[in-house]
Amino acid sequence: MKELHTEAAYWCTFDTGITQWPQLTSSCSTKALVVGGGMSGLLTAYMLHERNIDFILVEAKEISEGSSLASTGLLQYCSDMMLHELRKHIGKQKADLFYVSCFNAVNQIGNIAKRIEAETGDVQLHTRSSLQLCSEPIDALKLEKEYEALSSLQLPCELWDQQRIARHFPFSKRSALITHQDAEINPHLFVIRLAQFLSKYNQAIFERSKMTGFDKLADGSYQVTINNEHRIHAEYIIHAVGYHYEQLQQPQLNFFINRSYVLVTDPIDDLSFWHERMLIWETARPYLYMRTTKDSRIVIGGLDERSSILNEKDALQKSKQLLLELNKLFPATETGIAYYWNAYFHEPKDGLPYVGSDQDDPKRIYLLGYGGNGMVYSMLGANLIAQIISGAMEQPELASILSVTRT
CATH class of the missing domain: 3.30.9.10 (D-Amino Acid Oxidase, subunit A, domain 2)
Known part of the structure; x- marks a missing residue:
């Protein structure tokens, strides 16, 4: 796996407490397998936890050691493409929905931060x-x-x-x-606190546990191989791999x-x-x-x-x-x-993140919070993925705007 940054060491200078999670050492099964232990993966895991959806999260290296360390921790509802410009590109109704959703996502991150701080520790949100x-x-x-x-x-x-x-x-x-x-936040600390919070509720989080392959079974579920050794049987695979895009083999993303x-x-x-x-x-x-x-x-x-x-x-x-x-x-x-x-x-190229199901394999889902507002986009995607897996799509218009199959 390629390195995502050079010597981004500042955020991890703050005391985080316990930051080690076990390696997967046996085969198991779950409804949803979250692949990726950064901002997108942990926010998705948190939203699945909120809806009582069974999940396992695996991270190939260590939790919050990828792009979360390199982020500057700005939480803004405005995106790189201004609202009046986005209206010209995708239409007023869609652009307005996207901006209002980003505003709500900033507030939602703030509410999540307050909740996990009460049980784990400071995330430096202001x-x-x-x-x-x-x-x-x-x-x-x-x-x-x-x-x-x-x-x-x-x-x-x-x-x-x-x-x-x-x-x-x-x-x-x-x-x-x-x-x-x-708002501003310590992005590395926030991801660590999310993992610590979920661990308190006995949710399964594994480090040094790389997805090395998968097979689709006759019933539409997946048998996923971890570290070329152990198997996870899952109904859904959620790819929250951040900038490790090479793992996805999705050439149509622009x-x-x-x-x-x-x-x-x-x-x-x-x-x-x-x-x-x-x-x-x-x-x-x-x-x-x-x-x-x-x-x-x-x-x-x-x-x-x-x-x-x-x-x-x-x-x-x-x-x-x-x-x-x-x-x-x-x-x-x-x-x-x-x-x-x-x-x-x-x-x-259109300034919007990619969230949604694979066109040819709808139970493989992507959360790629690409763009200058990555943490906010991760929150948008985590909400949509929890809706998809729960079978209760509450924001179909937003899901259409961010779809990985959009042209």
Whole structure:
């Protein structure tokens, strides 16, 4: 399996408690087999648990050691494609449903976090507003259109002018779109806490247990081989493998493979210059994105490149460039680089994640939260998958929008 990031070590510096789960050592059976121990897999497992659906989760390596370690932990209801632009691509009704669903998913993640924190420990979730900056004067009209589109759905937002921005921040931009009720989280810790929570309820989670093959049986169920040795009999297989796309053999999915760079600064004594610790991003594509952390650091990412090869050699140089970009916005900030990494992300050409059943094998289900809003998309997908397996599809319109068979 390919490595998904280079030296993304920051999030695992926080105390997580017990983070080891057993390896599968015997054959067994279940209704649903969840393949993947990252954000998508654990959120799916949580939703199956909520509906009392029997499942087993297997992870080829270790829980939360893939892309969850490389995520910057921004939870935003706005996606890379603005609502007014998405309306042009897929129609107003579908675009509006997608955006409202993303807003609800952010709130749902917050509610799940509160529940599991009560039984396991902190996940560093904080509700934040987001500041989307006008990168170029020509983008001001784009932000106005987006403000009008979001407001038409009563999604919480504001449009700030140049003077208002300057009153709250040490930089000046022509305008900015503020969206409220977004959030930040420690993504690695959240996934670990989900696994710990499910383990308290005796749910079956296995590490170092790789799916090495499967056979479809005459009754439509599956016999799945783990580590070339043990068998799991399952009615459904849920592929929540993140950026390990090569396992899926699904050539019809339409996306770009990109790499992004991230740095985490040294701790900063006083972050009062950062108004309400808002999440910050911009209208430029590709864009910079940044946030603060529990231990008073700044996380900034961007400089995205279209490539299927991680740029480990130049990661330090890219992090220095990110630090320069940070200093352009906050020139009085004196800090150094504590952590940096390079990581894959996949970008669907229509800006939407892939969720749903295989066209030729409907009990094989995919949750591929690809795009710049991966955690929110994972939540959308986990909800839909739980509905599919329970036999009670409550969101058929959303399922159609995100279908892996869409053209």
